[in-house]
């Protein structure tokens with residue numbers, strides 16, 4: 001009985017710091033991508049993204065242009081585990097394939113890439129990808 005009690009205490013002491021550890025938070029890598037720019041170019045800046053499978057990332061997307069843009073990469077999203085997407089005061093959990101950013105908008109996408117490969121990225125607004133708004137995302 002006494003042994004069980006000590007074991008319980010030990011277990012508690014062992015588990016508690018693991019759950020409260022801020023290390024998991026600080027190991028998130030932030031990556032910034034702009035959708036378009038202030039001169040009105042149809043492009044992603046940068047347009048080539050590299051991620052390491054298993055590493056947690058916070059992708060910060062902004063739209064400094066004067067028109068609406070999309071960050072569309074269905075296959076990449078399928079190859080990743082999305083924890084959440086935050087935009088404004090809204091937090092969305094679960095699978096996402098596409099993010100719409102109005103002029104001046106900012107969105108944060110917290111995810112862990114899982115399946116190595118090269119995935120295409122584009123803006124799905126008519127004419128934008130044809131004008132150069134494409135990119136690639138590599139998971140290695």
Ligand SMILES: [Cu+2]
Pocket residue numbers: 042068069070123124125128133
């Ligand atoms: Cu666009």
